[in-house]
Amino acid sequence: MLLAVDVGNTNVVFALIEAGTIRTRWRIATDVRRTADEYAVWLLQLMAIEEVERSAIATMIVSSVVPRARHNLEVLAQKYFGLNPLHAGEGAAAWDFPIHVDEPRTLGADRAVNALAAHAGFDGDLIVVDFGTATTFDVISGDGAYQGGIIAPGINLSLDALVNNTAKLPRIAIDHPRTTSVTGRNTEDQMQIGVFWGYVAMMEGLIARLKAEIGRPCRVIATGGLALLFQRHTRIFDAVDADLTLKGLAILAARAESLNEEKFRA
Template sequence: MLLLIDVGNTTTVVGLWDGDGVVHRWRISTDRERTADESRLLLRSMLAEYPGNVTGGCLSSVVPPRTEAWREAMDVLINGDLVVVGPGTKTGISLKVDNPREVGADRVANAIGAVRLFGPPVIVVDFGTATTVDLVAGVGSYRGGAIAPGLEVSADALVTHASALRQVELIPPRSAVGRSTVEAIQSGLIFGYAGLVDGLVTRIRATIEDDCPAVATGGLAAIVVAHTQSIASIEPDLTLVGLAEIFARNLS
């Protein structure tokens, strides 16, 4: 089995891959103070649920202070090679952007996962702390995309800067026309965010004049996607699929 870890700004996703797909996935908070020893103990407790030989691993991280701690923890538990996604990693796609080093490891993994599952061209929408909308065109060339504040970040900012408003549950209201302040906020957040995503996907599709599929991933995808018109499907394990593909390419 492969141990796959994607360290995000808010959430870290840990997955086990058996060659055919993800056997199990865990979502834990990204604790920036967690040591390598604590990370190792946490991983060991997870792996105890699925006894078996972990023969390799792949790590992506957009939180540099956490990358080394997770690498050290994985090194101890893996009986084989560990690939850390970064400059020089073989990915199978070309980064056609001004500065490839600026592209987050998670966006690279998402792009590779989408190409594996759907083929290019494809658009990837990742709903996380930030929402990213990325285009993989041609024969697997990553062209870049858009970055917007995530849904929860937007909700937090609204409450922080508007003293008369309060936090609301992130669920769709009965109607786009909110009949209370709570419903009005929910309408603006859920339906407004769906409109933002549809607008970005439409504009990005127009750059290649191709009605290519758009696939969503990320912890907040399910909240928004049902209210979009542009996204074909949700793939919760898209990043892990990409990490498994990266691992395979770096052993060949």
């Protein structure tokens, strides 16, 4: 069984993947001070609830955009599972597709993993939109090469900036506005309209520009927590896959295992 770990700026997702199928997933807030022992207490209890023995974990793979979280996850793997974890983009789990950016090593592991999974799951040119702490737009050509993309502030960051830098605006939930009008009659409705429809307009505008620049038919794949919310109110997404990153990690881990088997036979 594979233990896949996706470390984002806001949350860390742990998932158990068996024969390519995601069995379960758990989420914990990202905290670089969290020790391997703290991870273990939390994770092993959840595994016990699922009736999964720690000995069932044969491989652990980590994708991280938080370098300071790496050490404690490595200690977790070694101390509690007897494993040396794979790291997405390194060693046997290195990328095997071209990355056409000025500094390929600066590309976030999550974005590269998404590109890998999207190309494996969908044909042709693709735009992958990932709703995380930041919202990213990544362009993948039909041959699987990463062509570049866009980084925009995540909608939660935008709302936090608005609320934290004004004296009287309240904190609101991110949701579709209650009114069908875009002329709000109270402060909360005006904020909801501005945040929600403003974000939809930003996404639609950027995707239209990307498609015009690509100049060929392409599909738009969305992932991340808010993808389903926005999918109900815009037609820009051709598909939504909330597990795109985890699927990419499963592909990388399987490829690394295959490479190790080939080396052993050699």
